[in-house]
Amino acid sequence: MFDLLLLNLRRNGVMVGMGEWLALLDAIGKGLAGTLPELYRLGRAILVHKESQFDAWDQAFQATFAGVELPEPLSAAMQQWLQQSIGPQRPRREIDMSDEELRREFLKRLAEQKERHDGGSRWIGTGGDSPFGRDGSASKGVQAGGGGSRSAVQVAMDREWESYRTDRQLDHRDMMVALRALRNLRREGEQELDLDGTIDKTAQNCGDVDLAFQPARVNRVHLRLLLDTGGSMSPHAQLVTQLFTAASALKGFKSFESWHFHNVPYGHLTEDYRSGKRTPIEDLLRAWPAGTRVVFVGDASMATYELFQPFGYYGGAGAQLSGLEWLQRMRRQLPHSVWLNPDPERWWDHPTVRAIGATFPMFPLTLDGLRAAVQRLRAAS
């Protein structure tokens, strides 16, 4: 029953590690969870680390314990389990195991259980002196079900944490770490004391203090994120938003801006795609400092005429060039640019994707792709 909880948790996307599971066992062994509501609370505190996963916890807990006949929810079941594993007359054993030993022991027991798993409700302790039931303090646990308190399963069934769920596949923190590699620190800030230099010079000066200074390190990188916000991109909106949040949350770029376009930039970019306020690309190219790193994000797939014909789909007055010609023009002026494509690579065999991929180095919008793109941007420096 308890190992089922572990399975249910993992099935619900809460990747419980061995360390945490052992910590929970340790805590139960210390008598911190004598009742089901206490187990609910304790388990959540130890096994779940984000409020966005509280709902998954509720579901796993409910799936595990709902309908299970536990008249006195946990204490009886635990007592039984402890009786089985320790035995009433055995001497109690203090556990002085390290985590590593505990872990090995745990795995051993788990393997044992697999061999004789017959749907029973026994946990992992089948041997005589389970380290996972030490002190047997659970047998002294608070009587559950008494008073007016609601059962833990009932609480879990409320699913009051549902709105805290996020289900983000790709952690924006991972993206931040990847993007951070873009930083290019150069010594050109304000003067600060150069400790090593001072020591060197002082030594050369026969111990007479000779201070040395050097400019502080500053990040010189200007970063621009150009996002395709067209219709075909909407399945990727979340991913793109994450990339945007990661890039904007990352402190220390000399400057950061994001711009929007639809399919390809036809002569202009918009600051906020809702407002639709357009800024000509020529103005931007002039304004952006040399060496600006530019990341295009788009699926690069559209009807061929939208890319190859002048007066593309969104062409208006002044749009003399085709979408591709605009891109080639931008590429010439922005040598430090890459294209991130959120579509999987197997979809890239499409005329417009091929043409854009020939213009810009194209990478998939995955963590690996992002890393490779950052590498490429760095190499260009």
Place this chain on the structure above:
Amino acid sequence: MSHRAQDGVEEEFGQFAGTSRYIVDEDLQADVNAAIALGRPLLVRGEPGTGKTQLAHAVAEGLGLPMFAWHVKSTTKAMEGLYHYDVVQRLNDSRFSAIDGVDVRDIRQYIKLGVLGRAFRSEGRVVLLIDEIDKADVEFPNDLLRELDEMAFTIPELDETVRARHRPVTIITSNAEKELPDAFLRRCVFHYIRFPDPARIKQIVNAHLPGLEGALIDAAVVRFYGIRRVAGLRKKPSTSELLDWLMVLARAGVRPAEIARKTPFLSVLVKQEKDLELLAGKVIADA
């Protein structure tokens, strides 16, 4: 319940039950005690103003332990919490010769322990607060993994290890916004402080501002939750703002009935200009 630690020393847990000024709910209390029992840091998250930092103070007070607080800033490096070797001072002293009692040859004179270092060095058990850990660089929590696991670190300059005699009761706070690294999260007991409900917030008000007129508190709390419920607020007013507001209301002698009609001193509760504009155009439904 009686619990023995491995070495027979009575473990201190199942003890924390809040203090007179800090109202703690059952869940939080259980999590604090679980963290203490397991010797793991307690990671506390929740929206600003839910009393994350106060919790550490309350735990220290409740258990009667001294507290070491490390307030993390965006520029904070993990090293700063451990120790600092003041080379510049030493260089200066070596040049301008010893000021009374300072021996330049003794490197120890120039090694200064940081908050973590001092917490580890202290004789008895302590409460260690690492406040707003998410403010620092993304790698900051990872840099502290080993130190928090083993409650020890090495000072290479002295070839010495500073090891905590008693695992400090460690409380780490973080605002809900940023992700912390998984490896770090796995080592913590996690507690999410939800915004208190009206009944609890009245308890909190009473603990902080004893002697306020009950009708005034009731009216203010109703209005307070009404404002929090307005959609589109950039920054919802939090507990600390409610306390400030009540103080102002009491000082100004505002009558409970007036709060129901309009919201006097709204700017104490809501500080962003955009939010004030938003509220000005709305009739706030009472909670």
